[in-house]
Amino acid sequence: MDAATSAYVIDSHVYEHDEEGYLKNLSEWNKELAELIAKDEKIEMTPEHWEVVNFLRDYYDEYQVAPAIRVLVKAMKKTFGPEKGDQKYLYELFPYGPAKQACKIAGLPKPTGCV
Amino acid sequence: MADDAQQQVKKSFMYVNRKAPYGTIYALEALEVVLISAAFEQDVSLAFLDDGVFQLVKGQNTAGIGMKNFSPTFKALGDYEIRQLYVERESLEERGLTSEDLMEITWEDEEDDYAKKPSIRIVSRMELTEVMAQQDVLLNF
Amino acid sequence: MSTLHTVNKSPFERSAFSSALNHLKPGDAVLMIEDGVVGARKGSAFAGLLESAAKSCAIYVLEPDLAARGMGETDVIQGANLVDYGGFVDLVTTHQRTQAWL
Numbered sequence: 432m433d434a435a436t437s438a439y440v441i442d443s444h445v446y447e448h449d450e451e452g453y454l455k456n457l458s459e460w461n462k463e464l465a466e467l468i469a470k471d472e473k474i475e476m477t478p479e480h481w482e483v484v485n486f487l488r489d490y491y492d493e494y495q496v497a498p499a500i501r502v503l504v505k506a507m508k509k510t511f512g513p514e515k516g517d518q519k520y521l522y523e524l525f526p527y528g529p530a531k532q533a534c535k536i537a538g539l540p541k542p543t544g545c546v
Numbered sequence: 547m548a549d550d551a552q553q554q555v556k557k558s559f560m561y562v563n564r565k566a567p568y569g570t571i572y573a574l575e576a577l578e579v580v581l582i583s584a585a586f587e588q589d590v591s592l593a594f595l596d597d598g599v600f601q602l603v604k605g606q607n608t609a610g611i612g613m614k615n616f617s618p619t620f621k622a623l624g625d626y627e628i629r630q631l632y633v634e635r636e637s638l639e640e641r642g643l644t645s646e647d648l649m650e651i652t653w654e655d656e657e658d659d660y661a662k663k664p665s666i667r668i669v670s671r672m673e674l675t676e677v678m679a680q681q682d683v684l685l686n687f
Numbered sequence: 688m689s690t691l692h693t694v695n696k697s698p699f700e701r702s703a704f705s706s707a708l709n710h711l712k713p714g715d716a717v718l719m720i721e722d723g724v725v726g727a728r729k730g731s732a733f734a735g736l737l738e739s740a741a742k743s744c745a746i747y748v749l750e751p752d753l754a755a756r757g758m759g760e761t762d763v764i765q766g767a768n769l770v771d772y773g774g775f776v777d778l779v780t781t782h783q784r785t786q787a788w789l
Contacts, residue, residue, distance in 0.1 A: 494622035495614065499585055502625045509660060543581040562786070564706060596706055675710045679690060684786040 439467055453534070453541050457491075460538030468536045472527065480524055480536075486510065487537040497542040500530040557682035558589040563598035565687065567616070568608065573601050574616055576687035581619075584626035591630035591681075592623075593674060595637045598687075602633065602666070604649040617649065624653030629665050636671045689714045691782035694723035695789055698733045703788040708736055710786075713743040718770070718778055720749040724756060727763040734764050741766040749775060 439446040439454075446464055447455040452471065454460060465484060469476045476484075490498055490506060498506060500518070508516020515521075521529035530542045561580050565572040583590055594602055601617070608615040623631070631651060638644060645668050652662040669677065678684060692715060698704035704726045707717060717740065719727045726733050727748045737746060741764065750769040753759065760769055770778065779785055 490622075494618050495616055496581065496619045496622050498622070498625065499581070501585070502622070505656075506625060509654070543578055564702075564788075596702055671709060675712060678710060678786065679688070679712055681784060684690075684784055686787050686789055 439464060439471075441467060451535075451541065454538040457538055457540075460488075465536050465538065468538075472525075472532050472536065474525065474532065474536070476536075477524075480533075482511070482515075483507070483521065483524060483529065483533050484537045487533055487539060491537070491539050497534045497539045498530065499542050500528070503530055503533075556588060558591070558680070559583060559683045559685065560591050560593055560678060560681040562593045562595070562678070562684055562686040563601055564596040566597040566600040567606070568611065568613055572687045573598070574614075576685075577616060577619055579685070579687075580623070580628065581626060584628060590626075590628050591632065591677075592628065593632045593634070593678065595634035595671075595674065597637075597641075599633055599637045599641060599643060599648075602631070602648045602651070603643065604647065620649065620651050623651070624665060627653075629653040629663075631666045632674055632677060633666055633668050634671055634674050635668050638668070688783050689716065691716045691718060691778050691785045693718045693720055693785065693787045694726065695721040695787070697722040697725040699725065704733065705736070707786075707788040708740050711740060711744050716745040716747060716778060716782060718747040718749065718775065719767075720752055720775070724748050724753045724758070724763075727753075727767050728758065729762060729764045738764050738766070747774070747778060 438448060441463055446459050449455060452468065466476055469480070474480065486507060487497065487503070504516055504518050504521065506516075507521070525532040534540070534542055561576055563573060563576055567573040580590060580592065602620065606615050606617045620631070633648065645666070648666060651665045653665050654660045655663055690712065692707045692711065694704050694707050694717065696703040700722070704723065711717070727737060727746070728734065740746065746764070746767045747770050748763055748767050750771055753763070753769065763769070
């Protein structure tokens, strides 16, 4: 396998990912890796991005599932209020699909039901 | 117009779970199908009978078998607007289980200040038969 | 508003058969397919259960599956009807819903 297309590499650390860029081993995730994945996705991580990424990791930790976008919006709304629990807000942060992109950066599998 | 059409095709789907988790892939596959189906905004409910009731038993620990413990995901179903999990009383009794052995699964009522309401309903075999007979679509796993 | 229940496992191996019979409503139909046809055999340990179900429900057996297992019309319980694949389709279309016990 070609490491350049099947893994993220930081220094000499190799983090394998699937063909769509989702990390294979959740436990390998770290903030530096998240920054690297974000860069691949052309996203500059701000505190607002981190808030979503951390929220997703907590959600996954509790429920063992990456939430679908509709579910993410609802859960964000409950925790952070209607301004952030909003599809438009999340799309502004993650233009290519908040659930998909933010999950990838968070080192989670692709949300079930996303095609 | 498209919204109207969508309204008209809203159907009731019941996913019928009859297998214990981990021994076969049925339970996990059912759960994945349920999560996917939630995106289509249908009226979804789940039934647990026969060995399927073991899917909801609390305290599952899969560390020793090298498989993912997916039981916490049932607690996310409320977020997916799946609020009806029917559990057959006779199936519990036959297996020496009571409602005390099951996980607490709730949904949050946004209209009621996010009050947590129980999703699990223990029903008799006869009641479950009636509920199944009212569904548009039954999918067994 | 009745339901077609299909059963595709032998009652000697799995509980699909007994679970289906436990959840029948009068007027429902049961169709035995694949290894499920074993449950329709007359004189078997499960024949009595199926015969009592036959009092309020129609019982069908998929003939090609029965033939494949060396059985025919004379080997199944009284009151069971044999159907071919076309008959299977007719049963699906004439019932409100299908529940596939497996």
